[in-house]
Amino acid sequence: MIQIEHLNKTFGAITAVQDVSLSVAEGQICILLGPSGCGKTTTLKMINRLIAPTSGTIRIAGRDTAELDSVTLKRSIGYVIQQVGLFPNMTVEDNICVVPNLLGWDKNTSRKRAAELLEVVALDPATFLKRYPCELSGGQQQRVGVARALAADPPVMLMDEPFGAIDPINREVIQDEFMRIQRQVGKTVLFVSHDIDEAMKMADCVALFHDGRIEQFGTPDDLLARPASDFVASFMGGDRIMKRLRLLRSVDVASQVPPRQGGSSSAQLVVKPGDDLRQVFSQLLGRGQDWALCNDSDGRFVGYVHQADILARLADHTTHGVH
Structure with a gap:
């Protein structure tokens, strides 16, 4: 579904991403893992062209994204960020309907879709459709953010540390909820995280970044059982056997x-x-x-x-x- 080949990004004399290549199959969750400043978020943002690549190729469903209109590309990809980014002056219903409205959906179809998606993320439409973001808890806002990303039924979702601002107890709950949703909708997901436990729990495959490069790409068990370098072994921790x-x-x-x-x-x-x-x-x-x-x-x-x-x-x- 997603193929990245020899992707590079420089900002002046600074190389943020260097020769990144990976492939994610349809329906998989791939987590881009690593410490701050390692290039994982820059890589994610190049996929929907929030940041333009310096060189390299990104293909989604076989199509080179460089050949697509950037606005059309962004509207065809679900995007969830850490602080959710809900519009505070819009109701939950209106927030979810943003992309369908931009795509010219019929108003009744958009609102029906919003109600359906609230049920998917385990929020009662009768209770939450007309609420404003300030009337929701952090976890509820995050669920609405996921619903908004799913609104136009995109084949690909990008998630930039979506649960990082949620306290550890509620983070476990919403991780489990997202996994339940993923089993239902089967999207292809690229997910930025710096949390090893989150990556081991949620990922089908993991790309561990270090200094702008992918240090190792494989299944969670590959990284825990067969670290490819001293950096991977150190990052995954001395308790790798218990993590496995x-x-x-x-x-x-x-x-x-x-x-x-x-x-x-x-x-x-x-x-x-x-x-x-x-x-x-x-x-x-x-x-x-x-x-x-x-x-x-x-x-x-x-x-x-x-x-x-x-x-x-x-x-x-x-x-x-x-x-």
């Missing part, structure tokens, strides 16, 4: 092999198939237990989750860090 556990679910290691009898006398831990293994492993250690029972939401037996099997799944982890 978050990528796996109980069902990934559930076994039909029954545990040995004995051990702790406390009530046996019961987990669900979708629970991440970092949480399960921590609970097992805290309880002094070697295994957990895995049942589905209806209480049906799925298997046993053994500590040994969790550790075995991490056997390809390179203790020295860099391949």
Whole structure:
């Protein structure tokens, strides 16, 4: 869906982005990760030509964006920023309808679309359509921002640290909500973040930037298990093995092999198939237990989750860090 080839951006004598190439398949979330000033936001803004590239090629669905009218290009791409950017003098409904109105949609069609999208982002249209941004919480404003970006049903969404201004507890909630929305709408998303946990949780693929270049591009597990350089290993942190556990679910290691009898006398831990293994492993250690029972939401037996099997799944982890 998105192909970037040898992209460069200079500002006078300063090189902000240097020889960036990556490819993102349709329906994937690609997170541009890295420290401040590494070129990730500049790269994002070149995709919808908020910043003009110095050189290189950007293709969306096979079309070179340099050959497209810049206004048409911007209107065809959803864009979500950290501070949301809702128009304070417009209602929620009017904010969502901005791009459909610019595209000449019928007024009734635009307003119907706004109501539908509020339901998608789990906000009641009857309650929120006529409210103004100042009447919303930060998390509610962010959901409206996502709805606005989806209004014209764009194939691609660009998101520049969209959850960075939200407190950690609510950030987890809205991340989960966005993942639910993504499963429903299946957009191709490029997402700037400096938060490693956010990237590991949400990304199908990650481009880790350093000094304007991509230091490594791959799946979250690639970066955690097989860092390509000392910088990648250092940036991902010394707890990479525990971060990898978050990528796996109980069902990934559930076994039909029954545990040995004995051990702790406390009530046996019961987990669900979708629970991440970092949480399960921590609970097992805290309880002094070697295994957990895995049942589905209806209480049906799925298997046993053994500590040994969790550790075995991490056997390809390179203790020295860099391949």
